[in-house]
Amino acid sequence: MTYTAAVSGATGYAGGEVLRLLCGHPDIEITTVAAHSSAGRRLGELQPHLHALADRTVVDTTAENLAGHDVVFLALPHGQSAAVAAALPEGTVVVDAGADHRLTSASAWEKFYGTEHAGTWPYGLPELVTDPRGGKQREALRGATRIAVPGCYPTGSLLALAPALAAGLVAPQDLVVVSASGTSGAGKAAKPHLLGAETMGGMSPYGVGGGHRHTPEIEQGLAAAGGQDVTLSFTPTLAPMPRGILTTATAVLRLGIDDARVREVYDAAYGDEPFVHVLPEGQWPTTKSVQASNHVALQLAVDHHAGRLVVSTVLDNLTKGTAGAAVQSLNLALGLPETTGLTGQGIAP
Numbered sequence: 408m409t410y411t412a413a414v415s416g417a418t419g420y421a422g423g424e425v426l427r428l429l430c431g432h433p434d435i436e437i438t439t440v441a442a443h444s445s446a447g448r449r450l451g452e453l454q455p456h457l458h459a460l461a462d463r464t465v466v467d468t469t470a471e472n473l474a475g476h477d478v479v480f481l482a483l484p485h486g487q488s489a490a491v492a493a494a495l496p497e498g499t500v501v502v503d504a505g506a507d508h509r510l511t512s513a514s515a516w517e518k519f520y521g522t523e524h525a526g527t528w529p530y531g532l533p534e535l536v537t538d539p540r541g542g543k544q545r546e547a548l549r550g551a552t553r554i555a556v557p558g559c560y561p562t563g564s565l566l567a568l569a570p571a572l573a574a575g576l577v578a579p580q581d582l583v584v585v586s587a588s589g590t591s592g593a594g595k596a597a598k599p600h601l602l603g604a605e606t607m608g609g610m611s612p613y614g615v616g617g618g619h620r621h622t623p624e625i626e627q628g629l630a631a632a633g634g635q636d637v638t639l640s641f642t643p644t645l646a647p648m649p650r651g652i653l654t655t656a657t658a659v660l661r662l663g664i665d666d667a668r669v670r671e672v673y674d675a676a677y678g679d680e681p682f683v684h685v686l687p688e689g690q691w692p693t694t695k696s697v698q699a700s701n702h703v704a705l706q707l708a709v710d711h712h713a714g715r716l717v718v719s720t721v722l723d724n725l726t727k728g729t730a731g732a733a734v735q736s737l738n739l740a741l742g743l744p745e746t747t748g749l750t751g752q753g754i755a756p
């Protein structure tokens with residue numbers, strides 16, 4: 408069976424990556440490409456890498472234009488997708504790359520996003536360990552008709568720390584995550600601090616001091632994995648590269664946990680995962696290895712001097728960090744093989 412799909416936000420980075428992946432998906436037919444200010448324009452002008460779709464005309468994001476599809480992807484600015492989704496029939500599978508439906512706590516949403524909470528949808532990170540018994544998030548995605556795709560920083564952070572918390576290897580307090588993201592994470596809209604002259608050849612932190620809106624999203628997933636509240640200090644940084652996120656997470660190890668036990672827990676969590684790979688001991692991940700792939704590469708070490716577990720992950724913010732997670736979750740929702748239309752192979756150099 409072929410499913411018809413509309414992609415709204417088709418002219419942006421996230422929507423463009425969804426379209427790129429859907430072009431290689433055997434069970435999906437892209438029938439509508441929608442956006443807003445660029446309605447009426449030829450997609451080829453705005454997404455010149457999407458050759459197969461170059462002659463499509465962008466339509467406006469309206470309930471009428473999105474109606475009648477089996478699947479609707481939303482890749483809109485935060486706060487825009489809730490109203491659009493509410494106008495779609497319950498049977499339509501809606502996959503939202505934005506943040507609107509990720510958080511379970513209305514007060515956390517209001518604090519970090521400043522608008523009314525729109526509700527919570529199943530979280531689109533199939534490999535996430537969701538409880539101390541080692542359950543995985545993919546079970547909540549099978550047959551789902553609404554999917555909230557994770558933020559790109561939370562994907563690498565959650566995959567880094569959830570197995571350790573679920574297995575009780577580390578204390579739930581004093582979790583520290585520092586991530587470096589490529590500039591595409593900020594979207595296409597022109598912003599002075601993202602000009603090439605500002606970002607090339609340098610790095611800088613932002614959202615420091617617990618102010619980044621991904622802090623509650625990461626804490627939410629880690630608290631579920633460990634079965635208790637967690638405290639996280641999260642610091643994002645902007646790196647001079649178009650795509651990619653390197654996350655380094657550390658946590659206080661519980662007494663008596665050695666290197667072998669840590670590796671055993673991560674091998675058990677991810678050994679059968681098609682898109683999360685624990686690297687051989689001593690090989691540390693590089694963002695270049697996962698460009699344009701749906702892969703997350705992970706390495707860990709025990710810092711005996713500081714008594715902390717150190718876990719690093721890399722992913723492509725637009726692929727596994729957004730569009731790949733969206734397609735992988737959609738596959739589960741539709742009952743298709745989870746890897747359909749996705750590759751774990753990157754590009755090089």
Ligand SMILES: NC(=O)C1=CN([C@@H]2O[C@H](COP(=O)(O)OP(=O)(O)OC[C@H]3O[C@@H](n4cnc5c(N)ncnc54)[C@H](OP(=O)(O)O)[C@@H]3O)[C@@H](O)[C@H]2O)C=CC1
Pocket residue numbers: 415416417418419420421422441442443444445446468482483484485487504505506557558559591592593594595596724725728729
């Ligand atoms: N970039 C990333 O790495 C990630 C992004 N996301 C999420 O995906 C979403 C899109 O991000 P991104 O692609 O980076 O952003 P971009 O700024 O690159 O693209 C935004 C898209 O939304 C459309 N749009 C803007 N305003 C409206 C509106 N009022 N109604 C309908 N469409 C509108 C734009 O269309 P037009 O230009 O025609 O106005 C454009 O297609 C965000 O919620 C973001 O958080 C999630 C994970 C990672």
Ligand SMILES: CC(=O)N[C@@H](CCC(=O)OP(=O)(O)O)C(=O)O
Pocket residue numbers: 504505506557558559560588589590591592593594643645724728
């Ligand atoms: C570099 C950069 O600006 N990154 C974005 C995160 C983008 C992302 O993936 O998250 P959302 O889906 O929640 O927008 C930021 O810090 O807001």
